[in-house]
Amino acid sequence: xxxxxxxxxxxxxxxxxxxxxxxxxxxxxxxxxxxxxxxxxxxxxxxxxxxxxxxxxxxxxxxxxxxxxxx
Numbered sequence: 001x002x003x004x005x006x007x008x009x010x011x012x013x014x015x016x017x018x019x020x021x022x023x024x025x026x027x028x029x030x031x032x033x034x035x036x037x038x039x040x041x042x043x044x045x046x047x048x049x050x051x052x053x054x055x056x057x058x059x060x061x062x063x064x065x066x067x068x069x070x071x
Contacts (some may be wrong), residue, residue, distance in 0.1 A: 001033045002018055002021050002022075002032070002033070002034055002035060003034065003035035003036035003037070003038060003055075003059065004036060004037050004038015004039065004040070004041055004055070005038045005039065005040075005057060006036070006038060006039050006052050007039060008039075009041035009066050010038055010040050011038075011040070012038075012040045012042050013038040013040065013041050013042065014042045014043075015041065015042065015043035015044075018034055018064070019060075019064070022034070022064055023064060025066055026066055029068045030044065030068070031066060031067050031068060032064075032065060032066040032067075033065050034058045034059045034060075034062055034064050034065060035056065035059055036055040036056050036058075037050050037054075037055045037058045037059050038050070038055060039051075039052065039055070040063060041058075064069070
């Protein structure tokens with residue numbers, strides 16, 4: 001389970017980091033879930049400030065979760 005930090009002091013969460021962790025999980029055949037973007041989300045060269053109420057839904061819209069048959 002992966003996600004960015006929430007709150008005023010949240011550090012930036014980079015989408016490329018999320019994808020790298022996902023790829024590692026796929027290679028290891030381990031389930032992966034992108035839980036939330038966090039308050040400060042960097043993607044495609046742009047920093048987004050995402051309200052807490054949208055962080056989970058925005059992560060879900062990415063549609064990058066991975067489930068394997070073992071779990």
